[in-house]
Amino acid sequence: MTRRIRLEDVAAEVGLSRASVSMVMRGAPGPSADTVERVLAAADRLGYRPDRAASALASRRSRMIGVVLEVRSTFHAELAEEMLAAADRIGYDLLLGPRTPHRDEARAVESLLDSRCEALVLIGTEAPVDRLVALDRQVPVVTVGRRMPGAELDVVRLDDESGVSEMVRHLIGLGHRRITYVRGHDVVIAADREAGYRRAMAEAGLEPLVLAGGKDADDGVRSARAVLSGTWPTAVLLFNDQAAVGFIAELQRAGVDVPGQVSVGGFDDSPLARMGAVALTTVRQDVPGLTRHTLDLIGERLDGGRSTRREVVIPPEVVVRSSTGAPAAPREPSPGR
Amino acid sequence: MTRRIRLEDVAAEVGLSRASVSMVMRGAPGPSADTVERVLAAADRLGYRPDRAASALASRRSRMIGVVLEVRSTFHAELAEEMLAAADRIGYDLLLGPRTPHRDEARAVESLLDSRCEALVLIGTEAPVDRLVALDRQVPVVTVGRRMPGAELDVVRLDDESGVSEMVRHLIGLGHRRITYVRGHDVVIAADREAGYRRAMAEAGLEPLVLAGGKDADDGVRSARAVLSGTWPTAVLLFNDQAAVGFIAELQRAGVDVPGQVSVGGFDDSPLARMGAVALTTVRQDVPGLTRHTLDLIGERLDGGRSTRREVVIPPEVVVRSSTGAPAAPREPSPGR
DNA sequence: TTGTATGCGTTATCAG
DNA sequence: CTGATAACGCATACAA
Numbered sequence: 021m022t023r024r025i026r027l028e029d030v031a032a033e034v035g036l037s038r039a040s041v042s043m044v045m046r047g048a049p050g051p052s053a054d055t056v057e058r059v060l061a062a063a064d065r066l067g068y069r070p071d072r073a074a075s076a077l078a079s080r081r082s083r084m085i086g087v088v089l090e091v092r093s094t095f096h097a098e099l100a101e102e103m104l105a106a107a108d109r110i111g112y113d114l115l116l117g118p119r120t121p122h123r124d125e126a127r128a129v130e131s132l133l134d135s136r137c138e139a140l141v142l143i144g145t146e147a148p149v150d151r152l153v154a155l156d157r158q159v160p161v162v163t164v165g166r167r168m169p170g171a172e173l174d175v176v177r178l179d180d181e182s183g184v185s186e187m188v189r190h191l192i193g194l195g196h197r198r199i200t201y202v203r204g205h206d207v208v209i210a211a212d213r214e215a216g217y218r219r220a221m222a223e224a225g226l227e228p229l230v231l232a233g234g235k236d237a238d239d240g241v242r243s244a245r246a247v248l249s250g251t252w253p254t255a256v257l258l259f260n261d262q263a264a265v266g267f268i269a270e271l272q273r274a275g276v277d278v279p280g281q282v283s284v285g286g287f288d289d290s291p292l293a294r295m296g297a298v299a300l301t302t303v304r305q306d307v308p309g310l311t312r313h314t315l316d317l318i319g320e321r322l323d324g325g326r327s328t329r330r331e332v333v334i335p336p337e338v339v340v341r342s343s344t345g346a347p348a349a350p351r352e353p354s355p356g357r
Numbered sequence: 358m359t360r361r362i363r364l365e366d367v368a369a370e371v372g373l374s375r376a377s378v379s380m381v382m383r384g385a386p387g388p389s390a391d392t393v394e395r396v397l398a399a400a401d402r403l404g405y406r407p408d409r410a411a412s413a414l415a416s417r418r419s420r421m422i423g424v425v426l427e428v429r430s431t432f433h434a435e436l437a438e439e440m441l442a443a444a445d446r447i448g449y450d451l452l453l454g455p456r457t458p459h460r461d462e463a464r465a466v467e468s469l470l471d472s473r474c475e476a477l478v479l480i481g482t483e484a485p486v487d488r489l490v491a492l493d494r495q496v497p498v499v500t501v502g503r504r505m506p507g508a509e510l511d512v513v514r515l516d517d518e519s520g521v522s523e524m525v526r527h528l529i530g531l532g533h534r535r536i537t538y539v540r541g542h543d544v545v546i547a548a549d550r551e552a553g554y555r556r557a558m559a560e561a562g563l564e565p566l567v568l569a570g571g572k573d574a575d576d577g578v579r580s581a582r583a584v585l586s587g588t589w590p591t592a593v594l595l596f597n598d599q600a601a602v603g604f605i606a607e608l609q610r611a612g613v614d615v616p617g618q619v620s621v622g623g624f625d626d627s628p629l630a631r632m633g634a635v636a637l638t639t640v641r642q643d644v645p646g647l648t649r650h651t652l653d654l655i656g657e658r659l660d661g662g663r664s665t666r667r668e669v670v671i672p673p674e675v676v677v678r679s680s681t682g683a684p685a686a687p688r689e690p691s692p693g694r
Numbered sequence: 695t696t697g698t699a700t701g702c703g704t705t706a707t708c709a710g
Numbered sequence: 711c712t713g714a715t716a717a718c719g720c721a722t723a724c725a726a
Binding site: 069070072073076082092094097100104116120123135 | 406407408409410411413414419428429431434435437438441442445450451452453455457459460467468470471472473
């Protein structure tokens with residue numbers, strides 16, 4: 021491991037003080053054009069990169085924004101990608117604070133704060149409002165996607181209620197009358213979306229029917245079973261795309277045609293919504309195995325003193341699902357399509 | 358913004374030196390049980406959290422592992438979630454270095470290095486091998502998912518070739534003879550998987566047919582069109598799940614039944630593979646808009662001196678796709694299912 | 695325009 | 711077992 025190049029190394033290279041080099045590196049006014057050029061050249065030659073920890077410590081600014089997200093959500097991921105580019109444009113860097121089943125939001129926030137993030141973006145937060153308000157006193161917080169009733173907080177969100185209302189009207193316009201809504205868990209967003217459904221149904225003089233549901237594909241599957249076991253609606257709206265995708269998949273498994281027999285609506289326009297498929301036969305990448313080995317290797321390198329290299333190869337496993345089956349009879353090309 | 362609690366504040370609270378408190382906080386041996394208890398209590402009471410920047414600077418260790426991933430890939434996301442938990446168990450924290458179309462891998466790596474990551478995990482890296490070797494001299498690097506022919510590098514990967522071979526054999530076992538392979542772009546992984554296909558086909562005495570393709574759902578769609586315009590195979594294997602999902606979706610749009618008319622195989626077992634659906638009608642979350650507003654608000658708070666709170670509400674938009682259409686005739690419950 | 699001195703919050707060494 | 715004290719790499723008044 022070669023030693024890191026420091027400001028001092030660059031200063032020595034060009035025969036200047038660290039202070040001057042520092043000013044050049046962060047574009048501060050003062051240094052002459054000639055000095056700037058020489059310093060930049062030397063820095064480049066030496067491969068100098070400022071140390072964020074030291075910089076943050078000295079300047080009391082990290083120029084970093086923390087983003088808490090559910091990394092498994094394609095919608096959140098898409099948001100994060102966008103924010104990455106946008107933050108870049110205003111001269112900030114983004115730090116991702118992933119929220120998972122084993123790492124709750126509070127933990128993600130703490131970690132981000134420990135890294136001296138100057139502001140926090142909370143995507144789809146589920147934290148209690150008063151906690152968010154308290155947090156906001158430490159550092160600017162912007163919550164994305166959730167209404168914050170009566171709280172002094174920055175919020176960026178969609179009009180959930182109108183969104184669902186519009187969706188309902190779309191369905192009514194197509195001729196639907198029996199429209200079921202499958203709500204999410206008891207968060208603010210779920211309430212808003214349900215309200216939108218109820219409002220539009222009421223305005224059309226239709227009877228609302230709301231079922232309990234969830235936000236994951238699995239929840240959607242359960243919802244499909246519930247719906248199929250009763251009198252079928254002609255259309256179903258779900259809390260989000262994830263649930264809708266699971267819902268549709270289960271319908272297909274039951275031989276129900278979408279939209280032939282039942283129309284389905286989602287929410288989010290996540291990348292998921294742009295594609296559809298039946299369950300796929302595939303080769304499983306053993307995620308726990310890959311992970312374990314990777315971190316074993318790191319542990320060995322960092323703490324175990326290993327200096328040789330290793331390669332770990334994990335045996336693959338085919339997972340057979342419904343996208344494969346016995347072949348159909350050969351068929352000729354259909355030039356018309 | 359209330360000032361951060363420092364080590365010194367805790368020391369003052371319990372009447373000890375910073376050094377002693379520091380030892381307690383990081384569990385170093387030395388302090389008496391009584392001291393530990395008092396310090397911990399005080400730290401908790403004051404809400405003290407160690408400053409990572411300072412800690413990293415002083416200790417020359419960040420205890421952070423950088424992970425470069427394609428955040429939009431559900432497979433990568435799943436891997437990252439796992440790694441998060443695993444890193445935690447060995448006392449490290451993870452820093453995510455997202456790679457996007459606007460932020461290449463080199464950039465992600467630089468950023469992670471600037472943050473003093475002690476090791477790097479590169480998921481599905483596309484960087485040239487010599488660059489990775491050079492990088493590995495600065496900091497331990499583990500590449501995940503790609504073979505590194507003849508390079509001195511830590512690698513964790515699946516046996517891609519065998520995986521595809523097994524998949525081909527599965528199809529042959531079902532009775533398939535005309536099996537097409539749609540390969541990814543020209544990276545090592547694509548070559549390995551294609552080799553697996555060719556080997557299995559040769560072993561069965563079958564004629565291989567390989568088409569150019571890609572790794573995204575869009576690529577899958579294009580591949581579907583290409584496949585449908587020629588003599589149909591009874592089974593198609595694609596480079597990964599993303600492509601397969603797009604492929605199947607396009608088939609469905611063309612009225613082709615999967616697996617009734619064509620069997621399809623993917624690779625990765627990403628969450629995507631576990632669900633399937635037709636293209637979904639949904640409410641679009643205006644991602645660019647949400648992002649822009651969020652960062653505007655942050656910019657205002659950090660650099661614009663804003664102290665009041667604002668709420669930005671964006672108008673929703675329904676995106677109609679194929680999961681909604683005219684309703685079917687009402688139907689009675691089917692108690693059997 | 696450039697250099698000097700000091701501090702940022704921790705860690706770590708070395709006395710006591 | 712505990713307390714000074716010197717780094718860590720950089721930023722920033724202030725002086726030259």
